[in-house]
Amino acid sequence: MTVSQQKSKKVIPIISDPNQEKFVSLYEAQKKVYPRSISGYFHQWRWITIWITQIVFYGMPWLEWGNRQALLLDISTHRFYIFGLVLYPQDLVFLVVLLVIAALALFLFTAVAGRLWCGFSCPQSVYTEIFLWIERKIEGDRAARIKLDSKALSFEKIYKKWLKHAAWITFSMWTGFTFLGYFTPIREISDSILHFHLSPWETFWICFYGFATYGNAGFLREQVCKYMCPYARFQSAMFDKDTLIVTYDEERGEPRSGRSRKVDAKEAGLGDCIDCSLCVQVCPVGIDIRDGLQYECISCGLCVDACDSIMDKMNYPRGLVRFSTQNGVSHHWSKHEIIQKILRPRVLIYTGLLVLLCVGFAVSLGMRTPFKVDVIRDRGVLSRLVEGGNVENVYRLQITNATEATQTYHISATGLDGLTIASQNEFTVNAADSRMVAIGLQIPDGSIKSGSHPINFEIKALGLNEAITEKSIFYMSR
């Protein structure tokens, strides 16, 4: 964090009485930020990413796959349905790998492009931007909003505020409803709502997520980025001098001062910055980028758009505030030189690890056997003497079918001579279901020495031609 620099404006100091100590409150009411609207390259890109992410979020629960929802995280029945995949709690390892991949992707992305995630696709920024758009449509742009807030209560103020909050709440409830649709089939929920038989828990969760959206995007906004989000705090550990950030070209811009259009800046010894403070007005987190990179900055690029528009009006070259790297600005590198620096050791190592993990993840998911078997030997029955002079051990096999069709499974046992299956050994299990079956294994009494012997069960899915081997033991009594 840089120390505030000397302002070029003339300040008349107020000399305070040295005998009187001043007390300040350590709990400061937040100053509301009124971002001004701006159009430009990055603003356009922000809205493209908003559209893409929201179409995916709001649209995904409505997609169907066969006779069920395509993406359904059914927590109550312990099944995750992701398009063609049926995932059981035993598949949790895939989620872990997915999280590691997400973390590595985060490190890679941040090392190269800084906080573009924050400014362009983070749900907090996206929803703030959507709510801001609603607010602008109803209350007007920055100046109008500041004026409205400073006015006394009037019919106009009440009606505008009410309309804004009604719009926000409607949008929030739709968001809560969509979010719930990832966990309970969304068509069922909408049916319940239309017929007024939504269950208490469903109502609670819709209201909870709705309230969270309303609170975060309507009121908290940049407070989340400033105080709550850990990403802001550890960005300094993930950045290096070749990371893309929003920069203010201090060398070019200082000393800043307003001037008439006819004045030649170089002749007058002035920097390109005309101190219009437009970059401060458009900033959604309320900082001044001219103070340098700050932890609050979410790299949304609106200040770049703002300054570029002013530079255009002044006929100065663009880029006084621009996306660049710290090295790029201090060494005056060209765009080409900056891009060359992307292929540095840190980036290459992250990329290598990421590719390895992604390939491993995809391969193991693709090669996964679509059923699981667990063998538990009956402990109450150590071994049993049965008719025919055989000794019998009983096992319980739990077969979980991870496909969406009924499957037939054939069970056999190997590992000891003369081992036979003395019960039914072919079973069917319904789609995405699991079943416990009892298997008895027999061997002639005395044919093996007493004690435990390792054996193997082979369980074959007849329709899929895939097999699983599970080990167990056979206990011969003394």
Next chain:
Amino acid sequence: MSDFTSNFWSYFISFIVIGGIIGCLALLLMTSKVKQMSDTDNTTGHVYDEDIVEMNNPLPRWWMWLFIITCVFGAAYLIIYPGLGIYKGTAGWTSINQYEQEVAETKKKIAPIYAKFAAMKPEDVAQDSKAMAIGERLFMNNCSQCHGSDARGSRGFPNLTDNDWLYGGSPEKIKETITLGRHGMMPPMAAALGSAEDVKNVANYVLSLSGSMYHSGRAGLGQQKFAICAACHGADGKGNQAIGAPNLTDNVWLHGAGEAAIIKRINEGKDNQMPAQGERLTEEQIHVLTAYIWRFSNLPDSQKPDNQANTK
């Protein structure tokens, strides 16, 4: 009921907890105003390593309110729920009555599934593949620990598939067994029979009843003493299902086969219990289980439970 003999610890805990909450709020209040160290910038005035300064930024007020709300929530929680020593809380919550509530709710939730079968006779329920799939799961989860996953039992745990019953094999009797449990008691009979030789003779007679190998001389002697056993096991040795006395002629040996095992039983007696399931399972669940068990001994292909699949 408190485990302690005095209430000291209860007061101790309450004091610390309440003191802690009040202390947190006091801390919040005490640190709310601070002397401004420096007039020119927002730092504490300390400088380290020539140019590193320590900022003194104020906390956002919403954070302060969240903290206060947390303390209020904590206080409200401790009034409503137990937490301050032995104070029971205004809601009267205990983990036992939460459990009982959950059991009652679960029973209400599963009742519709079983409603259809509750109206049917056990013999018909045994033919319903959906019911038998439920029965299989109920059996695996509740009965297989003693009676084996294949219901064939083991030493001391009856075989449920052999159509040989201690207390009766009708659906009503099976249901009674499951609901109330069973307690079979055979007193030691050695003293009543006489000497060790007498016991051995009677053992051989018992063996003769079931077609096992026996010593005919001893069996003859033993038959004379058998009247003492007949009081429970019947004059013909066919047992008494009213009191759970086993049928000695069926060649089913729950507690061990052979002369030595029988002698041991006569000498020591037997006390064998099956726990009652009536408190753990609902009546409707027991109804389905009854059909499942009855089916093993009464339906021709009862050893092949696979016609229970495709029950969706």
